[in-house]
Amino acid sequence: MIVELINTGTELLLGRVLNTHQQWLCRRLADLGYVVSRQVAVPDTGPAIQQVVVESLSRADLVVVTGGLGPTSDDITRDLIARLLGRTLREDPAIVAHIRNYFESRKRPMPESTRIQAQVPEGAIVLPNPNGTAPGLAMPIATNPFRAGNGALLVMLPGPPRELRPMFSECVVPLLQKHLPAAGSFACRTLRSIGIGESVVQEMVAPLLQSFVGRGLEIGYCARPGRVDVRLASSTADAARMVKEAEAIVAAKLGKNLYGFEDDDLETAVVHLLTKRGQTLALAESCTGGYISHLITNVPGASAVLLAGLVTYSNAAKQQFVGVNQATLEAHGAVSEPVAREMAEGIRHKTGADYALAVTGIAGPGGGTSEKPLGTVFIALARPEPTVVLKQQNAYDRETFKQVTAQRALDMLRRTVA
Ligand code: ATP
Numbered sequence: 001m002i003v004e005l006i007n008t009g010t011e012l013l014l015g016r017v018l019n020t021h022q023q024w025l026c027r028r029l030a031d032l033g034y035v036v037s038r039q040v041a042v043p044d045t046g047p048a049i050q051q052v053v054v055e056s057l058s059r060a061d062l063v064v065v066t067g068g069l070g071p072t073s074d075d076i077t078r079d080l081i082a083r084l085l086g087r088t089l090r091e092d093p094a095i096v097a098h099i100r101n102y103f104e105s106r107k108r109p110m111p112e113s114t115r116i117q118a119q120v121p122e123g124a125i126v127l128p129n130p131n132g133t134a135p136g137l138a139m140p141i142a143t144n145p146f147r148a149g150n151g152a153l154l155v156m157l158p159g160p161p162r163e164l165r166p167m168f169s170e171c172v173v174p175l176l177q178k179h180l181p182a183a184g185s186f187a188c189r190t191l192r193s194i195g196i197g198e199s200v201v202q203e204m205v206a207p208l209l210q211s212f213v214g215r216g217l218e219i220g221y222c223a224r225p226g227r228v229d230v231r232l233a234s235s236t237a238d239a240a241r242m243v244k245e246a247e248a249i250v251a252a253k254l255g256k257n258l259y260g261f262e263d264d265d266l267e268t269a270v271v272h273l274l275t276k277r278g279q280t281l282a283l284a285e286s287c288t289g290g291y292i293s294h295l296i297t298n299v300p301g302a303s304a305v306l307l308a309g310l311v312t313y314s315n316a317a318k319q320q321f322v323g324v325n326q327a328t329l330e331a332h333g334a335v336s337e338p339v340a341r342e343m344a345e346g347i348r349h350k351t352g353a354d355y356a357l358a359v360t361g362i363a364g365p366g367g368g369t370s371e372k373p374l375g376t377v378f379i380a381l382a383r384p385e386p387t388v389v390l391k392q393q394n395a396y397d398r399e400t401f402k403q404v405t406a407q408r409a410l411d412m413l414r415r416t417v418a
């Protein structure tokens with residue numbers, strides 16, 4: 001089956017909006033067995049959209065088009081595709097009622113222009129949009145004028161991600177399974193590791209998977225700051241079993257470096273581990289500016305685990321709120337092993353948490369010395385056992401510095417608790 005994705009939107013080509021639909025839809029489609037073979041972004045102009053839709057229909061069985069279903073003058077996708085396929089548009093009273101209700105429930109007047117979103121091409125299936133006004137549309141095309149002897153399914157989805165994503169999951173997935181059941185099998189699994197570099201991960205796992213590769217397993221490595229994902233994929237007849245067997249081998253080899261699968265993140269792993277054990281956490285952050293607290297509080301259920309997260313940025317705050325000694329600051333400086341230790345032990349003592357993490361470092365771009373170069377950071381973990389302090393050199397831009405440092409800190413905790 002040939003699947004193509006068209007993202008419309010001049011803002012994508014001007015670099016104003018990141019094309020997240022490309023990644024999100026390709027991923028979801030691939031997981032369902034519909035691997036996208038071509039993706040293209042085009043501006044919101046009639047000729048550009050028309051040309052690319054004709055091209056895609058001349059090749060593909062499934063064409064997904066995003067954006068341009070709204071009420072403004074640059075929203076022309078629906079109209080253009082209807083014309084291209086010779087379908088007349090008619091107003092759907094149920095959609096008009098939905099739009100009216102949408103505005104009424106928000107106590108806003110309904111602009112007359114929004115009514116255009118109730119226009120439905122002949123033969124199209126309406127995909128309701130509970131999160132916005134423009135419905136999606138799916139058009140089964142029995143005889144494709146651009147590819148003789150073939151049918152096609154053309155799906156149009158609204159641009160805003162918070163409208164597109166639930167619509168895809170709730171409406172498009174069942175529709176695909178009904179109208180275009182995926183032929184063959186496809187299986188894919190991502191294993192997420194931390195603490196070892198990309199090429200070391202490859203050296204560890206690749207030799208063990210040689211026979212699988214010979215039988216059609218694809219291995220991909222994706223490095224992110226501080227972490228490496230290993231992706232195992234197969235489209236062979238026994239894809240699911242092959243990927244499962246390979247997964248077991250990779251998981252065993254990665255050991256404690258493996259922190260999760262698919263979209264799992266470290267903070268979720270940490271919150272789940274602590275919740276399971278009924279244990280608590282406190283944080284004293286300097287150079288990460290509350291970023292670890294932010295990550296932890298992104299996880300639903302974090303309140304069962306996190307007691308407090310302080311940003312003790314100045315020396316005075318380190319003394320006042322977490323009990324760092326002035327003598328320690330004077331003798332070693334704020335970025336030092338003893339200060340990190342006192343911060344972690346101080347906040348653990350004050351909150352009564354089972355575990356406490358503290359970070360202090362030099363994010364840069366200024367402030368480095370030959371003794372403590374830019375990117376120097378101390379991460380302390382206070383726990384029922386003796387406190388441990390890790391020294392790292394994370395010389396990156398400020399944002400990456402925070403990310404990498406936070407990941408390291410969370411990983412230190414994860415390895416201790418797991
Ligand atoms: P609306 O009714 O909001 O106008 P629409 O279906 O007409 O929706 P667009 O006008 O193309 O869609 O896009 C609306 C918004 O959705 C854009 O401003 C952008 O923020 C977001 N968006 C559109 N396409 C993408 C994309 N490919 N990736 C991420 N966000 C997108």
Ligand code: MG
Nearest residue numbers: 068069070075
């Ligand atoms: Mg729009």
